[in-house]
Amino acid sequence: MSWIDPNFPKTAEPTDLVGRVLGLNPGMFTGPGTNTYLVGRRHPILIDTGAGVPEYLPLFADYLARRGFARPERIILTHRHRDHLGGVAQLTERFPGISVAKMIHRDSDLPPGIENLLDGHVVAGDDVTLVPVHTPGHASDHLCFYLPEEQALFTGDLILGGSTTVIPDEDGDLGQYLDSLRRVQALGARRIYPAHGPVIEDAPAKIQEYLDHRMLRERQILEALGGGARTIPEMVEIIYADVPVALHPAAGMSVHSHLKKLKNEDRVSEETAPAQPSRWTLR
Numbered sequence: 229m230s231w232i233d234p235n236f237p238k239t240a241e242p243t244d245l246v247g248r249v250l251g252l253n254p255g256m257f258t259g260p261g262t263n264t265y266l267v268g269r270r271h272p273i274l275i276d277t278g279a280g281v282p283e284y285l286p287l288f289a290d291y292l293a294r295r296g297f298a299r300p301e302r303i304i305l306t307h308r309h310r311d312h313l314g315g316v317a318q319l320t321e322r323f324p325g326i327s328v329a330k331m332i333h334r335d336s337d338l339p340p341g342i343e344n345l346l347d348g349h350v351v352a353g354d355d356v357t358l359v360p361v362h363t364p365g366h367a368s369d370h371l372c373f374y375l376p377e378e379q380a381l382f383t384g385d386l387i388l389g390g391s392t393t394v395i396p397d398e399d400g401d402l403g404q405y406l407d408s409l410r411r412v413q414a415l416g417a418r419r420i421y422p423a424h425g426p427v428i429e430d431a432p433a434k435i436q437e438y439l440d441h442r443m444l445r446e447r448q449i450l451e452a453l454g455g456g457a458r459t460i461p462e463m464v465e466i467i468y469a470d471v472p473v474a475l476h477p478a479a480g481m482s483v484h485s486h487l488k489k490l491k492n493e494d495r496v497s498e499e500t501a502p503a504q505p506s507r508w509t510l511r
């Protein structure tokens with residue numbers, strides 16, 4: 229995937245209220261790496277912590293010094309995935325006593341001391357307010373943060389700059405994901421700060437594009453089923469004909485997320501057999 233841009237700036241100040249430090253963890257799923265955002269004028273709130281890459285800490289410290297920030301006031305997390313939460317340990321060691329919060333939901337092994345952050349419980353900083361919005365689908369504990377002062381939305385992994393979001397087999401749910409997109413659409417945000425990739429200036433267009441993309445996939449899957457495809461590999465071969473075979477397993481996960489949604493809606497049925505891929509049919 230070409231969205232791993234080696235020239236993506238390691239730090240940036242998109243606006244007076246928002247600074248960005250890159251997590252330095254590039255990869256197929258993380259693009260140029262995880263964006264960690266500092267929100268506020270003097271005592272900023274940190275959103276996400278990256279993966280815990282050692283080089284992040286000096287980059288982060290330099291950035292704080294350059295901006296004249298003593299330390300982040302507190303840390304809030306979009307969700308539990310390693311590339312967002314992995315830096316908590318090194319940051320709590322560096323800034324003893326700092327508060328760390330996320331929505332605690334189906335979590336098993338969180339770092340100690342993480343507080344629970346609920347939907348709608350506003351986090352106030354200096355000159356900024358961040359409103360947590362529960363947006364499951366990519367992860368069941370996922371929060372976006374709405375910044376009314378800019379009509380901007382920190383989308384975590386709900387919406388990315390330069391790729392589509394993975395709906396993992398385990399904890400993901402495409403139906404919930406689409407509901408979450410519609411929920412943030414209703415907030416009327418103008419700008420999006422994604423957890424991966426560049427700032428998105430036209431939020432309504434991007435949200436609509438994400439919804440349209442999933443609707444297109446759903447139509448393609450229904451067509452493939454109508455044409456006689458039965459298994460996920462058969463559907464992937466038809467729908468992702470122009471995508472490198474190396475990416476077909478990820479595509480298969482995406483097709484599966486659609487089929488689970490359609491099954492929940494009683495539009496397809498699944499026939500399982502041991503050691504064989506499920507066979508899917510239209511109802």
Ligand SMILES: [Zn+2]
Binds near residue numbers: 385
């Ligand atoms: Zn994630």
